[in-house]
Amino acid sequence: MTAVQHDLAQDRALRSRAEAVIPGGMYGHMDVRTMPPGFPQFMSEGQGAWLRDVDGNEYVDFMCGWGPVLLGRRHPRVEAAVAEQTARGDCFNGPGPVMVELAELLVDTLPHADWAMLAKNGTDATTACVTIARAATGKRRVLVARGAYHGAAPWCTPRPAGVLPEDRAHLAHFDYNDVASLREAVSAAGDDFAAVVVSPVRQDVRREQELADPGFARELRALCDAAGAALIVDDVRCGFRLDLRGSWAPLGVEPDLAAWSKAIANGHPLAAVTGTDAFRPASSSVYVTGSFWYSAAPMAAAVATISELRETDALQRMADAGEQLRAGLAAQAAAHGLEVRQTGPVQMPLLTFVHDDEALTQAQAWTGEAVRRGVYLHPWHNWFTSSAHTPEVVARALERTDEAFAAVARVRVRV
Ligand SMILES: Cc1ncc(COP(=O)(O)O)c(C=O)c1O
Numbered sequence: 001m002t003a004v005q006h007d008l009a010q011d012r013a014l015r016s017r018a019e020a021v022i023p024g025g026m027y028g029h030m031d032v033r034t035m036p037p038g039f040p041q042f043m044s045e046g047q048g049a050w051l052r053d054v055d056g057n058e059y060v061d062f063m064c065g066w067g068p069v070l071l072g073r074r075h076p077r078v079e080a081a082v083a084e085q086t087a088r089g090d091c092f093n094g095p096g097p098v099m100v101e102l103a104e105l106l107v108d109t110l111p112h113a114d115w116a117m118l119a120k121n122g123t124d125a126t127t128a129c130v131t132i133a134r135a136a137t138g139k140r141r142v143l144v145a146r147g148a149y150h151g152a153a154p155w156c157t158p159r160p161a162g163v164l165p166e167d168r169a170h171l172a173h174f175d176y177n178d179v180a181s182l183r184e185a186v187s188a189a190g191d192d193f194a195a196v197v198v199s200p201v202r203q204d205v206r207r208e209q210e211l212a213d214p215g216f217a218r219e220l221r222a223l224c225d226a227a228g229a230a231l232i233v234d235d236v237r238c239g240f241r242l243d244l245r246g247s248w249a250p251l252g253v254e255p256d257l258a259a260w261s262k263a264i265a266n267g268h269p270l271a272a273v274t275g276t277d278a279f280r281p282a283s284s285s286v287y288v289t290g291s292f293w294y295s296a297a298p299m300a301a302a303v304a305t306i307s308e309l310r311e312t313d314a315l316q317r318m319a320d321a322g323e324q325l326r327a328g329l330a331a332q333a334a335a336h337g338l339e340v341r342q343t344g345p346v347q348m349p350l351l352t353f354v355h356d357d358e359a360l361t362q363a364q365a366w367t368g369e370a371v372r373r374g375v376y377l378h379p380w381h382n383w384f385t386s387s388a389h390t391p392e393v394v395a396r397a398l399e400r401t402d403e404a405f406a407a408v409a410r411v412r413v414r415v
Contacts, residue, residue: 006372010054011040028152029066029381036368036379046073048388051376059376060397062325062349064384067237067262071305071314072388078266081304085297096296102303106274109306110246112254113274117283119293122236123151125259125271126197128288130155132257132275133195133230136282140170141189143196147204148176150197150234150259170194176202177213186223195230195257196220200238200247201344206360206380208352209344217253230256230279236271237262241318241347241384244309268301314387321389322346328398335402336409338362350382365411369404377401 018041019025026032032039040053049072051061064070071078085098099118106116119125130142142155150156154167170192174185186193198220202210224231233255238247240263246255256279261271269292275283308314323346333340339354353362363379370377375397377383 004372006038006057007055008038008040008053008057011042014042014054036364036371038368038372039376048072048074049386049390049393057374059371059374060389060393060400061376062383062385062389062397063376063378064386065267066381067241067384068265068267069384069386070240070263070318071266071308072386073267075266075305075308075388077308078268078301078304081300082268082297085300088296090295090297091292092294092296095294096299098296098299098303099294102299102306105303105306106272109244109310110258110274111249112246112256112258112276114277115275115280115283117273117288118299119271119273119288120261120269120290121151121271122234122259122261123153123156124288124290124293125236125261125273126150126156126232126234127153128273128286129230129232129234129257129259129275130195130197131286131288132273132279132283133232135286136279137194137229139192139194139229141172141192142170142194143172143174143182143185143189145176145198145202146173147207148197148199148202148234149204150199151236176204177210177216179216179219182216182219182223186227189227193227193229195232196224197232197234199234200242201348203237203344203348203382208341209348209350209382211345212248212251214251214253217248217251221253224256232257232259234259236260237382238345238348240264240306240309241315242345244306244315264305265298265301266305268298269295270298270302272302312387317387318347318385318389320391321385321387321394322349324391324394325349325385325389325397328394329401332398332402332405336405338405338409344382347385348382349385351377362408366404366408369407370401373400373403375400375404 032041042054044054045052051059103116107113154163172185175181221231233248235247235258239260243249257275264270326342326346329351341352344350356362360379367377367379
């Protein structure tokens, strides 16, 4: 077994400076204090499937920037498109022609889409979808699955601080994949039912992932059709990773409105809302905008990213990497006598320990051992593969995860 050398001195120094000038030292989903010891907070570089922290430690990265990195970091085609646009300028008094090119590409790629609007973050996109749905229907009630994440605006943030009951007054809940609870929520909404916001996969933090039951997805479509409500698919996390036509296309369920971000521009800041002609008048009636929503370079990145996905086998390579990782981890866990479960789509994997406790001690220990050996995984949020995770890279990662399992198995025996 290799000796573990993992110095985080520079990281510690930056964390201590951050304490003075950044609220709480760090905030949001990238605050690594919720993670086991060994996870660096500050990063310095990335290339392909690799990431380097400020202390020079290198990782095979299975978080992909929490989703945005789809083709690998610094992908030549994407970066060339960004450089070419940036050389001519990025922030103008109006968008570049690339906005039209990208909207055409989205409409051509996504079967449900008759139009596209562009924004920055996933929260912009989900919030705009809700606003458009309310404008279109003149109704208020929006249904979401209990525990699902749709962004950090007051209507959907998971933390209650600073949020008023009024911000959520017209939000109601159902249980994912539970048709009875969905029907109940729809019936309670009565004639005030504006929309359902739903993720293609159940990916609530701190629990196993759950694929959508096709019957549940079809029932959602039927209930929205019957009531004239909008079916909003939140494809911010899964979008362009599972299926180029939209993540529920294989189920034959098309959204009225869909929210996109994360992987749409391979790490460059961009989000999109797409929709059907029925929602076109409402989408042009609402006022949604932002200073950076029209920047040309991220749009050029998106055109290059989506074109690469359309013209190559990148999607298949992401899935192959996920299959290889899943099979390798399953064999290793079994060899170490550890019972694990692997859930979700293979491109968005998650491993949980069957006999773990509430605090997820085993998952924390295993991912902590892995990160110290140069594999960046997460104890309770799904991971991501990219098309840069070649068979060789995944094999390198697996050598190290095996050692991490061995360390966890030893701890378990001692307990
Ligand atoms: C399913 C889903 N919806 C919405 C969001 C919000 O996106 P953003 O963080 O870009 O605002 C996320 C972010 O993780 C997400 O996973």
